[in-house]
Amino acid sequence: MIEAIIFDFGDVFIDLNKQAIDTEFRKLGLTAWHDDLDALNKKYEIGKIDELEFIQGFQKHLPNADLAEIRAAWNSILGDFPLYRLEFLQMIASKYRLFLLSNTDNTHIEKFEHKEGQTFARDFYSCFEKVYFSYEIGIRKPDENAFKYVINNHNLNPKKTLFVDDKKENTDMAEKLGFQVWNLQPGIDDVVELFDKKLI
Structure with missing residues (x-):
């Protein structure tokens, strides 16, 4: 008997366009995703560095790109958040304890809230008992401590x-x-197929 559901965010509720981010960074001159960029991303996702340090880390590989261009390219991964998914969430919110646990960063969350609008974002967040973003809690999945953090809280x-x-x-x-x-x-x-899959 399921009592609680912990959801991821990207590619569960909001669609991610991985092709777009690759295309946009190539336009800026990035020919390959370097290991240090992966490490930089992970540091940003757990709040160890701020947005400026993160974007400046990209500038080492993209000396001709300015901060705004890099931020725009980074945010190009964010696709649509269909309304029917929010409506599904609102429908099940009274039946289960719901939580959001997402590996993400401040830049993407600010962009999501701006793109979809504060009302939509507020309606989305209000479906959950608690929302956990990795950059706020300092842990990212699949670290078992991310899960234990939610369990224990x-x-x-x-x-x-x-x-x-x-x-x-x-x-x-x-x-x-x-x-x-x-x-x-x-x-x-x-995600709206949750009942069809006989998972709850």
């Missing part, structure tokens, strides 16, 4: 909690910790 029983995420390394860790899991496949699955 809300006294959740993993066996009665469903974890929904598009990344297999994240659902694998959650499963190891005793959660029920759904490794949602973007472009194939849609």
Whole structure:
């Protein structure tokens, strides 16, 4: 019997356009995604550096790009957030304890709130008992401490909690910790199919 659901954000509720971010950075002159950019991204996602340091890290590889261009390219990954997904969330919010646990950064969240509008963002956040962004809590999935942080803060029983995420390394860790899991496949699955999948 599922009592609580922990959702990921990107590619679960908001669509991510990975092709767009690749295209936009290539336009700025980035020919390959370097290891140090991956490390930079992870540091930004756990709040160890601020936006300026993050963008300046990109400038080392893109000396001709300004801060605004790099920020725009970084945000190009954010796609649509269909209204029907919000309506689905609102429908189940009274039946389950809902939580959001997302690996993300301040730049993307600010862009999401600006793009969709404060009212939409507020309606979305209000569906959850608590929203956890990695850059605010200083831990990112699949670190088991990210899951334990939510469990301990809300006294959740993993066996009665469903974890929904598009990344297999994240659902694998959650499963190891005793959660029920759904490794949602973007472009194939849609979060609104939760009942059809007999997951809850």
